[in-house]
Amino acid sequence: MKSTLDTTLIHGGLTTDSKTGAVNTPIYQTSTYAQSALGEHKGYEYSRTKNPTRDGIESLIAEIEGAKYGFAFASGMAAIGTVLSLLKSGDKILISDNVYGGTFRIIDKVFSNFNISYAIVDMRDSTLLESSITSDVKALLLETPANPLMSVTSLEKVAKIAKSKNILSIVDNTFMTPYLQNPLSFGIDIVVHSATKYLGGHSDLVAGLVALNNDELAQKIGFLQNSIGGVLAPFDSFLLIRGIKTLGLRMQRHCENAMEIASFLSTHKAVKKVYYPGLKTDIGYEIQNSQARGGGGMMSFELESGYDYRIFFKSTKLITLAESLGGVESLLCHPASMTHASIPKEIREKVGISDNLIRLSVGIEYAKDLINDLAQAIEKSKA
Ligand SMILES: *Cc1c(COP(=O)(O)O)cnc(C)c1O
Numbered sequence: 001m002k003s004t005l006d007t008t009l010i011h012g013g014l015t016t017d018s019k020t021g022a023v024n025t026p027i028y029q030t031s032t033y034a035q036s037a038l039g040e041h042k043g044y045e046y047s048r049t050k051n052p053t054r055d056g057i058e059s060l061i062a063e064i065e066g067a068k069y070g071f072a073f074a075s076g077m078a079a080i081g082t083v084l085s086l087l088k089s090g091d092k093i094l095i096s097d098n099v100y101g102g103t104f105r106i107i108d109k110v111f112s113n114f115n116i117s118y119a120i121v122d123m124r125d126s127t128l129l130e131s132s133i134t135s136d137v138k139a140l141l142l143e144t145p146a147n148p149l150m151s152v153t154s155l156e157k158v159a160k161i162a163k164s165k166n167i168l169s170i171v172d173n174t175f176m177t178p179y180l181q182n183p184l185s186f187g188i189d190i191v192v193h194s195a196t197k198y199l200g201g202h203s204d205l206v207a208g209l210v211a212l213n214n215d216e217l218a219q220k221i222g223f224l225q226n227s228i229g230g231v232l233a234p235f236d237s238f239l240l241i242r243g244i245k246t247l248g249l250r251m252q253r254h255c256e257n258a259m260e261i262a263s264f265l266s267t268h269k270a271v272k273k274v275y276y277p278g279l280k281t282d283i284g285y286e287i288q289n290s291q292a293r294g295g296g297g298m299m300s301f302e303l304e305s306g307y308d309y310r311i312f313f314k315s316t317k318l319i320t321l322a323e324s325l326g327g328v329e330s331l332l333c334h335p336a337s338m339t340h341a342s343i344p345k346e347i348r349e350k351v352g353i354s355d356n357l358i359r360l361s362v363g364i365e366y367a368k369d370l371i372n373d374l375a376q377a378i379e380k381s382k383a
Helices: 004-011 052-065 076-084 101-114 126-132 155-164 215-228 234-244 247-266 285-291 309-315 345-350 367-380
Strands: 069-073 092-096 117-121 137-143 168-172 190-194 208-212 271-275 298-303 331-333 357-361
Touching: 004 052, 004 247, 052 069, 052 208, 052 234, 069 076, 069 215, 076 101, 076 168, 076 190, 076 208, 076 215, 092 101, 101 117, 117 126, 126 155, 137 155, 155 168, 208 215, 247 271, 247 298, 247 367, 309 357, 309 367
Parallel strands: 092 117, 092 137, 137 168, 168 190
Antiparallel strands: 069 208, 190 208, 271 298, 298 357, 331 357
């Protein structure tokens, strides 16, 4: 898995300051910049529009996603909201099954007020996807692997369909990160990230990123970023650059640990099903293997009846029950009541998010310690 990307994570972007030679991107904690005469400045006028520390992270995400342009936002949702603002009244967007709850919410509850409609489509089914693209559909948005059932969709197929129908394709690449998967290389138009997760990597900041190649689209997104103003602050830009330096090491360990835990869970008598695309037995394995450089650190599993998930969640000692994912520490989550609570119960059950489903963000601790913790919590949850 090691590649030149490991080097780019450390040396990419604008890591040196030409004025001082500082090895790390300095934090330019300023809102404004002196102008020497009317209309004369050094390229920076106001920090919502442009800030040198934000320039650092924006050029870095572009470089590691294989993109021409990068944009940094105050959160993943600010990034997604800004990208969706490309749509106009009367437009329709297709979203894949099981998109992040907040993404569903902003489309269902906010953009619907601006007469932008949506439909949920299982994009693994190319025929269904193609027939769902009516003349009002202007964009599609998907996650792969998708939260929380880790269902895998072919990026190449989706990109091809979107291109043939002349609509915009958007991929939320949060779960894979640019270290494991680069959607633009398959012909996807726009990549979005919640950098709060693996890219930041330490559960100590909230941030969002966008990467793309198209000049005209990038100009529109730059305009929207400045107009809406949900930009990433200088200090958080610095923290994110710092986090990304170790992304390669962390993702390698996340993948190794997840593989060990998935193997352990899949042979456990209390576990009904494991959803992890790194397992050869997983339904999405073939496609995952063809488009990503690993299974990632996210998995879900379903307890057999006879085991009480509420007791399980109370019984882990090392692994914390919390929202979010992608940090160095392992976290557990109950999708039905946490990340996917904003999705109506009927839709939730239809797509397979049962109350017995447990999502695990596998951290970079010693795998055996994690396995022991899961084993004792499962044992305690036996009714
Ligand atoms: C967390 C998350 C988001 C939202 O990002 P925030 O940084 O919390 O605003 C979007 N997509 C996915 C897949 C996420 O996990």
